[in-house]
Amino acid sequence: KQEVTQIPAALSVPEGENLVLNCSFTDSAIYNLQWFRQDPGKGLTSLLLIQSSQREQTSGRLNASLDKSSGRSTLYIAASQPGDSATYLCAVSRLGSTLGRLYFGRGTQLTVWP
Amino acid sequence: SAVISQKPSRDICQRGTSLTIQCQVDSQVTMMFWYRQQPGQSLTLIATANQGSEATYESGFVIDKFPISRPNLTFSTLTVSNLSPEDSSIYLCSGRTGTEAFFGQGTRLTVV
Numbered sequence: 001k002q003e004v005t006q007i008p009a010a011l012s013v014p015e016g017e018n019l020v021l022n023c024s025f026t027d028s029a030i031y032n033l034q035w036f037r038q039d040p041g042k043g044l045t046s047l048l049l050i051q052s053s054q055r056e057q058t059s060g061r062l063n064a065s066l067d068k069s070s071g072r073s074t075l076y077i078a079a080s081q082p083g084d085s086a087t088y089l090c091a092v093s094r095l096g097s098t099l100g101r102l103y104f105g106r107g108t109q110l111t112v113w114p
Numbered sequence: 115s116a117v118i119s120q121k122p123s124r125d126i127c128q129r130g131t132s133l134t135i136q137c138q139v140d141s142q143v144t145m146m147f148w149y150r151q152q153p154g155q156s157l158t159l160i161a162t163a164n165q166g167s168e169a170t171y172e173s174g175f176v177i178d179k180f181p182i183s184r185p186n187l188t189f190s191t192l193t194v195s196n197l198s199p200e201d202s203s204i205y206l207c208s209g210r211t212g213t214e215a216f217f218g219q220g221t222r223l224t225v226v
Contacts, residue, residue: 004156031213032213034214034215036217041124041204041220041222042219042220043120043206043217043218043219043220044206044217044220045217046115046214046215046216046217049213049214051213089156089157091157091215093213093215098145098162099145099210099213100145100147100208100209100210100215101145101147101159101162102147102157102159102208102215104156104157105156106155106156107156
C-alpha cells in the first residue's frame with residue numbers, strides 16, 4: 001500500500017523567506033506526483049505535476065523536484081508572500097492502480113506573516 | 115485543464131437525513147473519484163465512478179451509505195445517507211485529463 005508522508009506538518013515564516021516542503025512515499029512505482037494547494041474549507045488547486053520520468057518542474061516561484069528511487073519530492077517556494085498561506089498537499093498516482101486515483105499526504109500548513 | 119463545478123459548496127444537515135452532492139465537468143472524463151477529508155486529515159478515497167457501471171468502493175465505504183450515480187461522462191453525484199455527526203467532512207470530486215488530476219471546489223458538510 002502506498003503511504004505518503006509530509007514534513008513539516010506546519011510551518012510559520014516571515015514574508016520573503018525561501019521555503020522547502022518535503023514529501024516522501026513508500027512505493028517508488030509511481031506514475032506521477034502532484035503538488036496541490038488547499039485554502040481553508042476549499043477544494044484543491046493543482047500547482048505542479050511531475051511525471052515519473054522527470055526530475056523537476058517549475059512554475060513561477062514554485063519548483064518541485066522528484067527523486068523516485070528514494071521516494072522523495074520537495075516543493076521549493078521562493079520569496080514567500082502572505083498570499084502563499086495555505087495547506088500544501090502532495091499526492092502520487094501509483095503504477096498498476098487506476099490512473100487518476102491519488103494517494104495523499106496529510107499536508108503542510110503554511111503561514112506567511114507580513 | 116478541465117473545470118469541475120461542485121455544489122453545494124456547504125450545507126448544514128440534520129441527523130438522519132441525506133445530502134446529495136453534484137459535480138459537473140466541462141469536458142468528458144472516463145473516471146471520476148469521490149474523496150472525503152475529515153477535519154485535520156488528508157483526503158481518503160471513497161469510490162471510483164465509471165459511466166455505465168456501478169461505482170467501485172474502497173474498503174470501509176459501502177454503497178448503502180454513499181450511493182453514487184454516473185449517468186454520463188460529464189456528471190456524477192454522491193449521496194451521503196443517514197447522516198450522523200461523524201459524516202461532517204469536506205467531500206471532493208475529482209477527474210482526470212491526460213495525466214493530471216483536477217478537483218471540484220469541495221462541499222463542506224456539517225451534521226447537527
